[in-house]
Amino acid sequence: MRQENIHNYLRSYFVANDCAILNERPGALSVQLTVQLDKELMNRPFYWHYLEKIGGTPRPMSLSLITNQHIEENGEFIHFGAPRLHQIFSSTKKLASYIRLYEEIPTSPHQQLPLHPWLGLNIKVSYQCDRKKHRLLSLGLHLVSGAVVSDFHDLLLTKSLTPKIPDYTFTISPIIKPSSGLTRLEGVVDMLVSQEEHSWADEAKKRWAADQLLLDQFYDGSTDVESYQVEKEALRKQYEPVITVDIINGGIFYLGPGVESEA
Amino acid sequence: MRTELHFDQDWTNNFIKQIEEDGPWANWELFKLAIEAEKHTAIPSFTGLQAPAHLPHLTPHPYQLEAARRVVEEMNGKAILADEVGLGKTIEAGLIIKEYMIRGLVKKVLILVPASLVSQWAIELNQKFYIPAVVQRKSYVWDQCDVIVSSIDTAKREPHRSIVYDQQYDMVIIDEAHRLKNNRTKNYEFVQHLPKKFCLLLTATPVQNRLDEVFNLVSLLKPGHLGSYENFEKDYKGKEKSVEDEERLKALIQKVMVRNRREDTGMDWPERIVETVPITLSPEEEDLYRSVEALKKEPVATRSQFSIITLLREICSSREAAYMTLKKMLEKENVSDHARALMNELIKKIEGVPTNSKAQKALELIQSIEGKVIIFTEYRATQIYLQWFLKEHGITSVPFRGGFKRGKKDWMKELFKNHAKVLIATEAGGEGINLQFCQHVINYDLPWNPMRIEQRIGRIHRLGQESDVHIYNFATKHTVEEHILTLLYEKIQLFESVIGQLDEILTRLGMRDIEKHISDILLHSESEGEIRIKMENIKELINYQQNQKEDTDATRKYS
Numbered sequence: 001m002r003q004e005n006i007h008n009y010l011r012s013y014f015v016a017n018d019c020a021i022l023n024e025r026p027g028a029l030s031v032q033l034t035v036q037l038d039k040e041l042m043n044r045p046f047y048w049h050y051l052e053k054i055g056g057t058p059r060p061m062s063l064s065l066i067t068n069q070h071i072e073e074n075g076e077f078i079h080f081g082a083p084r085l086h087q088i089f090s091s092t093k094k095l096a097s098y099i100r101l102y103e104e105i106p107t108s109p110h111q112q113l114p115l116h117p118w119l120g121l122n123i124k125v126s127y128q129c130d131r132k133k134h135r136l137l138s139l140g141l142h143l144v145s146g147a148v149v150s151d152f153h154d155l156l157l158t159k160s161l162t163p164k165i166p167d168y169t170f171t172i173s174p175i176i177k178p179s180s181g182l183t184r185l186e187g188v189v190d191m192l193v194s195q196e197e198h199s200w201a202d203e204a205k206k207r208w209a210a211d212q213l214l215l216d217q218f219y220d221g222s223t224d225v226e227s228y229q230v231e232k233e234a235l236r237k238q239y240e241p242v243i244t245v246d247i248i249n250g251g252i253f254y255l256g257p258g259v260e261s262e263a
Numbered sequence: 264m265r266t267e268l269h270f271d272q273d274w275t276n277n278f279i280k281q282i283e284e285d286g287p288w289a290n291w292e293l294f295k296l297a298i299e300a301e302k303h304t305a306i307p308s309f310t311g312l313q314a315p316a317h318l319p320h321l322t323p324h325p326y327q328l329e330a331a332r333r334v335v336e337e338m339n340g341k342a343i344l345a346d347e348v349g350l351g352k353t354i355e356a357g358l359i360i361k362e363y364m365i366r367g368l369v370k371k372v373l374i375l376v377p378a379s380l381v382s383q384w385a386i387e388l389n390q391k392f393y394i395p396a397v398v399q400r401k402s403y404v405w406d407q408c409d410v411i412v413s414s415i416d417t418a419k420r421e422p423h424r425s426i427v428y429d430q431q432y433d434m435v436i437i438d439e440a441h442r443l444k445n446n447r448t449k450n451y452e453f454v455q456h457l458p459k460k461f462c463l464l465l466t467a468t469p470v471q472n473r474l475d476e477v478f479n480l481v482s483l484l485k486p487g488h489l490g491s492y493e494n495f496e497k498d499y500k501g502k503e504k505s506v507e508d509e510e511r512l513k514a515l516i517q518k519v520m521v522r523n524r525r526e527d528t529g530m531d532w533p534e535r536i537v538e539t540v541p542i543t544l545s546p547e548e549e550d551l552y553r554s555v556e557a558l559k560k561e562p563v564a565t566r567s568q569f570s571i572i573t574l575l576r577e578i579c580s581s582r583e584a585a586y587m588t589l590k591k592m593l594e595k596e597n598v599s600d601h602a603r604a605l606m607n608e609l610i611k612k613i614e615g616v617p618t619n620s621k622a623q624k625a626l627e628l629i630q631s632i633e634g635k636v637i638i639f640t641e642y643r644a645t646q647i648y649l650q651w652f653l654k655e656h657g658i659t660s661v662p663f664r665g666g667f668k669r670g671k672k673d674w675m676k677e678l679f680k681n682h683a684k685v686l687i688a689t690e691a692g693g694e695g696i697n698l699q700f701c702q703h704v705i706n707y708d709l710p711w712n713p714m715r716i717e718q719r720i721g722r723i724h725r726l727g728q729e730s731d732v733h734i735y736n737f738a739t740k741h742t743v744e745e746h747i748l749t750l751l752y753e754k755i756q757l758f759e760s761v762i763g764q765l766d767e768i769l770t771r772l773g774m775r776d777i778e779k780h781i782s783d784i785l786l787h788s789e790s791e792g793e794i795r796i797k798m799e800n801i802k803e804l805i806n807y808q809q810n811q812k813e814d815t816d817a818t819r820k821y822s
Contacts, residue, residue: 001303009296016292080303081317083393089300096293097274098281122298124305130339130461132366134305138298153298161291178282182275190268200309207339214487227456231486234458237433238339242267247274248301249294252282 001080003027007067010078013088017095027068028075033060040091041084099251101161107168115165115254117143117174119181120152122248123189129204129241139188140253141181142260143174148188149259156253171254178252189245201241208239306366310336314361321391323354326528330521331358338519340368340461341484343440345522348467348717349725353384355521356436356463357392360410364394369433369461371409372396375454376438378414379665379672383697384438385412399423405430415442419453433460440464443483444476454483467721477516485519534731535724539748542579542624542739547616551585552578552742554612558605559786572743572782574609577642579739580708581622581649582613584642589613621737622652625705628735629658629685635701638687639719641708646687649707653685660685699727705735709747711778716752743785746794777801 001009007029014021014031023030033041038060039048051058064075065084078085107113123137140152149155165171176184212235219228281288306313312332315323323331327350334342334355340363344352363369374396376384381398388396388410397404399413405426415437418427435457437443443451443464462484474495481489489495489512498508525532544552555574570588577584589606592598598606629636638660640646646662653660661675661683679686680700701723710716724732738748780801788794 009299012292012296016290016296079319081319081393083395086304089304092293092297092300096289096297098278099289099291099294100286101291122301124301126367127309128368130368131309131335132368133307133309136301136305157295163288163291179275179279182278186270189270193268211485211487214485216487218482218487218491220491220493230456230458234460237458237460242269244269244271246271249289249297250274250278251288251294 003067003079006078006080006085010065010067010085010088013092022062023064027071028064028066028073030062030064030075032062035060040095041087093248097249099249100253101156101163101251102165102169102171102254103256104160104162104166105169105256107166109168112168112170114257115169115171116257116260117172118152118253118255118259119143119176119178119185119250120156120253121182121185121250122153124246124248125189125193126244126246127200127241128244129201130207130238131200131204136248137189137192139185140259141176141185141188143176143178143181144172145260146176146184147260148185149262155259159255161253165254169254186245193243204239204241208235211235211239312358312362313365314358317361317365318392321354323358324351324528324530326523327351327355327358330355330523331362333521334359334463335362340434341459341463341519343464343466343480343484343520345466345520347522347524348721349728350523350525350528351725352465352467353387353438354391356438356465357388357394359463360388360394360434360436361392363434363461371430371432372411372434372436373418373427373430373432373457374410374412374436374438375415375418376412376436377442378416378668380438381412381414382670382673388412402426415450415453419449424453428456431458434462435459436463436465438465439467440480441466441476444479446479446482451479451483459484467718481516481519488519489515533724533728535720535734536731537734537736539736539738540624540628541745542621542737544739544742545616545618545620547612548578548582548620551582551609551612551616554609561605572786575743575785576708579621579742579744580640580642581619581645582616583644583648586610586613587642587644619648619652621707621739622649624737625649625707626653626656626658628705629653632703634703635679635683636685636703636705637698637701637723638685638705638707640687640689641710643689645707646689649687658685659683660687662686663688665689697725697727698722699725702728702730703733703735705737707737709736709738709744709752711747711781746785746798747781 004026007027010029011021011024014029014037017037018034019037020032021029022032035058038044038058041063042061048058064073066073066075066077067079069077069079076082076084102115105113105115119141121137121139123139125135125137127133127135138151138153140149140155141147142149174181212232215228215231215235216223219225222228312328312335314331315321315328330344330346334340334344340359344355346352346355360369360372364372372394374384374388385396385398388394394410395408396410396412397408399405399411399417402422404411405423413423417423435454437454443454445451446455464480464484466480478489478492478495482492490498552575555571555578558571570592574585574588577588589610593603593606625638638649640649643664646664650660650662659682661678663672663675663679663686667675675686676698679698686698686701704720704723706716706719710719720732720734736748736752738744784794784797788797
């Protein structure tokens with residue numbers, strides 16, 4: 001992530017959370033936190049607890065963040081490894097888990113248009129043994145026909161979306177309920193993953209078996225001693241291949257007709 | 264069998280609830296940012312290092328990055344890091360911990376280090392690696408923090424021991440791991456019973472050639488890698504090792520060990536400039552020394568109650584050191600009247616020594632040096648005397664000992680860095696302090712174990728040292744010191760070359776205990792000439808092995 005990207009990310013995050021920008025120039029950003037973000041980021045529960053007890057005026061803090069370290073200004077230097085950035089990353093995720101949006105399409109009072117319900121999920125698949133990697137998936141399920149679209153998030157980025165239902169549009173009721181939609185998408189993920197190459201898991205199991213064999217030889221039959229059990233369990237934790245599926249975020253999207261036929 | 268999939272149910276359950284309650288719904292901008300953040304933090308591949316991109320302030324050396332890569336990709340996260348002193352094993356360990364934390368494979372880390380290094384580790388991990396390592400000072404820390412730095416002596420004691428075993432650490436790091444070479448100690452047993460999903464053992468002492476010790480270390484890391492104890496005994500000990508056996512063992516060890524040497528790093532290291540400073544004893548000191556030397560012919564000397572060699576070495580250091588030893592000898596039980604009389608006579612002579620020629624020389628040298636100076640002495644009495652002596656001449660110094668509590672060590676180091684000209688350290692204080700800001704070392708008296716010399720010099724000739732390092736070896740003329748220094752150490756170029764090789768050579772020669780060899784020579788030789796010849800023999804043996812080793816290294820390189 002380049003430093004300019006970090007700057008833009010920070011700016012968008014604070015603006016989206018209704019914080020006032022106090023000062024901004026390339027490589028430096030000062031923001032006035034809201035009460036909500038102060039509680040989210042500044043880690044001072046005692047202050048807020050005390051304030052709420054005595055009923056005082058809340059004074060949220062301001063933050064000065066530097067993304068160009070050669071700049072002459074006071075503030076916290078933010079780079080890709082900075083704990084503050086990762087705190088903001090996870091805060092973003094926490095604050096943006098569930099969404100419902102409507103597409104704005106050209107309409108008129110004479111021609112009301114239907115919006116179709118979609119279930120969209122952004123998914124992180126983790127492949128873990130003694131090593132780890134991720135794969136990101138973005139899937140959309142048409143809750144009327146059951147059609148599935150991949151790279152759904154990219155598709156959404158091309159559309160204009162709003163949280164309120166636009167004038168002269170109406171929503172079609174889903175035929176597939178969200179809960180069964182979730183089950184269907186789980187099935188899709190399962191299928192996508194099973195089509196992948198699994199040599200990494202086989203290799204990990206081989207490494208595991210090799211170490212287990214050494215361990216057995218070392219203890220030479222006296223497998224009831226405590227340290228043998230400890231080591232054996234540690235090997236399982238080290239090597240056992242596991243795939244976990246986490247949902248980053250997702251929601252219901254009402255989109256103009258036509259998308260499902262491209263699936 | 265295919266790998267099982269685990270779906271995240273929390274999200275879906277909450278989602279259904281949100282729909283039923285019609286919100287609250289997130290903001291589209293934040294929603295997009297969350298995806299952007301994931302795209303940046305998702306790890307695309309099992310291989311390669313993610314850590315460097317997270318550490319813009321740190322520029323690891325290529326050999327350090329390569330070490331980290333090998334540990335993760337080839338050793339599956341269990342390794343002995345055995346770089347030579349001063350090459351930055353902590354950096355390698357930090358890179359590895361960071362890599363695993365970024366990949367989400369490690370959350371809880373236990374770092375066990377000597378008490379003197381605890382705060383230094385915590386500071387380095389926090390400042391250089393943004394790893395929130397916490398020093399274990401209160402027992403609740405175990406439960407509340409994920410990355411803990413503790414001394415092994417604290418961790419192994421109850422009530423800590425049980426709490427530590429309950430923690431389920433993902434990674435265990437042990438610094439100065441050569442202390443775990445004996446599998447019958449409490450420390451060994453404690454570490455053996457710790458669950459070790461990933462594990463790093465750090466040591467600067469090359470262990471390849473000490474079979475028992477290497478077996479114990481490797482078995483802690485990866486039990487069975489060198490076979491069971493019985494088989495190992497049978498295959499490698501007792502009989503003459505064949506070349507094939509030795510090669511096979513080496514290859515096995517290399518699978519779990521990273522060892523960089525200065526010469527392999529491809530970097531320019533600051534020079535070591537070594538100077539011998541001869542000291543001439545005053546007539547009174549000379550008289551005292553010769554009186555002790557003459558005792559070699561006394562029958563009492565052959566019994567253990569009289570440590571002649573120790574006394575001779577101490578006289579070369581300070582009369583205070585010799586006095587302390589004599590006093591201890593007198594306090595022992597069963598001292599014969601004759602021995603008692605001899606000792607009292609020596610004490611009288613000590614009282615008659617008016618000055619310390621060596622301290623005088625040290626003072627002159629320190630006054631001529633612009634920067635800071637470290638003095639190493641073997642004796643605590645000398646340390647105390649020197650501090651007093653320097654103060655008399657307006658020079659501030661701070662003492663440093665192994666027995667200091669960790670806080671005191673850090674404090675002394677800071678005092679030295681910011682306020683004092685001289686640091687006076689006893690042997691035990693050497694390990695684990697980094698003093699790159701200093702360029703001058705005085706070996707006030709020399710340890711007879713050559714490995715300890717490297718530990719001393721390694722304090723300042725290490726990563727981060729930008730200037731050449733000056734080493735001053737004090738040697739009192741016509742004494743044991745001169746024998747050691749000029750007859751042996753100088754001839755085998757002990758101070759210029761890095762010690763790893765020498766350790767290997769001494770092991771091959773079966774002379775690990777070179778200290779005892781030298782003592783024997785000095786005690787049992789009839790004349791100067793005999794000492795000279797015997798020392799010459801050792802020197803020849805060492806040089807011969809050294810040349811042989813270079814030859815085999817060279818053939819290996821070109822084969």
